[in-house]
Amino acid sequence: MAALEELEREYEKAKRDRKFQVRLEELLRTYAGRPTPLFLARRLTEKLGGAKIYLKREDLLHTGAHKINNCLGQGLLVERMGKHRVIAETGAGQHGVATATVCALLGFECVVYMGTEDMRRQELNVFRMRLLGAEVRGVSSGSRTLKDAINEAMRDWVTNVRTTHYLLGSVLGAHPYPTMVRDFHRVIGREARAQILKAEGKLPAAIIACVGGGSNSIGIFYEFLKDKKVQLIGVEAGGRGEALGDHAARFRGGSPGVLQGTYSYVLQDSAGQIALTHSVSAGLDYPSIGPEHAALRDAGRAEYVPASDAEALEATTLLARTEGIIPALESAHAVAEVVKRAPRMKKSDIVIVNVSGRGDKDIGIMRENLKID
Amino acid sequence: MPLTFYKKPALVAYVTCGDPDLATTREIVLAAIEAGAEVIELGVPFSDPVADGPVIQRASERALRHGTSLGQVLTLAAEIRQHAQSTGLIIFSYLNPILRMGMEKFCKVARAAGLDGALVTDLPVEEAGEYLRAMHEHELAPVFLAAPTSPDERLRMITEASRGFVYAVSRTGVTGARQQLADDARKLVRRLRRVTRLPIALGFGISTAEQFAEVGEFADAVVVGSAIVETIERNRGREAAAVGEFVRKLSAISRQSLRGGD
Secondary structure: OHHHHHHHHHHHHHHHOHHHHHHHHHHHHHHHOOOOOEEEOHHHHHHHOOOEEEEEEHHHOHHHEOHHHHHHHHHHHHHHHOOOEEEEEEOOOHHHHHHHHHHHHHOOEEEEEEEHHHHHHOHHHHHHHHHOOOEEEEEOOOOOOHHHHHHHHHHHHHHOOOOEEEOOOOOOOOOOHHHHHHHHHHHHHHHHHHHHHHHHOOOOOEEEEEOOOOHHHHHHHHHHOOOOOOEEEEEEEEEOOOOOOOOEOHHHHOEEEEEOOEEEEEOEOOOOOEOOOOOOOHHHOOOEOOHHHHHHHHOOOEEEEEEEHHHHHHHHHHHHHHHOOOEOHHHHHHHHHHHHHHHHOOOOOEEEEEEOEEHHHHHHHHHHHHOOO | OOOOOOEEOEEEEEEEOOOOOHHHHHHHHHHHHHOOOOEEEEEOOOOOOOOOOHHHHHHHHHHHHOOOOHHHHHHHHHHHHHHOOOOEEEEEEOHHHHHHHOHHHHHHHHHHOOOOEEEEOOOOHHHOHHHHHHHHHOOOEEEOEEOOOOOHHHHHHHHHHOOOOEEEEOOOOOOOOOOOOOHHHHHHHHHHHHHOOOOEEEEOOOOOHHHHHHHHOOOOEEEEOHHHHHHHHHOOOOHHHHHHHHHHHHHOOOEEOOOOOO
């Protein structure tokens, strides 16, 4: 608790500190590659024959996904707190790579916890982290995925809390993490809102983003919350079926509960034990969801739908062949939803899809599943 | 009141219920009481035990493999109570199984089973309003963890909300045996004495008779958990006897004394 309070205090101070903000903006621009483009996907639009589709290109950022926004923000906080050791959890490896990158940039010792099942699925990212100087520690308890990596990172943190910062990668965990991580990703929505107004002179009818913990989606949703006419759609991992254990669709199969310090929707059994999950995409393979998404859903402000493994893989091929963009399997879930939804929308409607990451890390899994060579 | 420490130091014994099975847990607990344990913490296994080290994680996995649930642990508590009228019995659980059962129902069933209190590891006192109301209503003692990193103000909140005793965590980190007791422990107990008259039990990392004696010099009770769970793990087929021997060795060091009377 004391460490969380220290973090909250430091974060509140940093938010009001002009120098901190200027430094963060500069790193986002000169190092990460912001602003990211908002790209009109003409051929995909034509092919689906409905709403006009724009892609927010977070996949073009340094390290290949939106995760770097939050890592740079928290990295500068670590500097302010005078800590020198950073730990993180990672699912798909994108957050681990972004954390290892920022630690190299700012000169911190870095340990990344990763489920051994995810290490197998994302071996390229494991190597990238090691190349960047991070130590990757495999976690072989439970489902050997993101949830278990978070458990292990939390154990490390409570043991070494005096010297170590836990660089949590999603809008999960205890306060202030969900709020702070969201704030570092709000830049996605801020840019997208200005970009679409400039390009089209009006707001989109819908925004679609994938939701694991929910950081990229809350990042793009947040600036549009007050624009009540903009539909916000989060896409969860529908996995390979509807039975408990075969998916990670918390709003379809979950119920309120507490996991890792967060009260939200949780996939669990009748005795309150946390369920195993499945998704082709490691980054969505998590039994709970950021609490702000639960609130948005209960308030009816955002809608959450599942996309299956097969739909995500199909959407990957479609986007690759219509626009020359290979999305991360996480982001492919958002693309899968636009494939279903755009044809039902008016041609005058605009929809923005957040392409939160690029697919390089998933090439092995795509190759296994798509059987095109 | 069963949540009273008569010996100095008193021994608080933790077991993960359902490891290896519930019938054996019952025998283990009765053997520990027979050997001198004054309070028993009945651990409810959880799929994601973030506050626990590898020993209790493994025990939880074993217990969950055959579906040990909070409901079953409460039934076990009622059975143990029939055989042990004067022993303190508390539930040691993560929050989610309790939420799933419902706070109100949990307290009602716990009370009816003859439990004295509960410790919910991942429920910080700051978020405990509803829990505290339900616990008080059913005359159950809420026990909270106090850590060396907790500032004085937080120690005050923790002790004000706690009944029966306060559980002081000897060092930062998760459960599990350690070679050396941190200086942290002594300092924390001193800080707690300044804000409370409740007895203080010290836990996390205590596994030997020497450590037990050392802690007895400054705390009222000692919690032994992972060392007992490890004894169970290592003595397949004779768990209860092995735990009895281990507890007897530790509690031989304790002296009979009324609380605060030395």
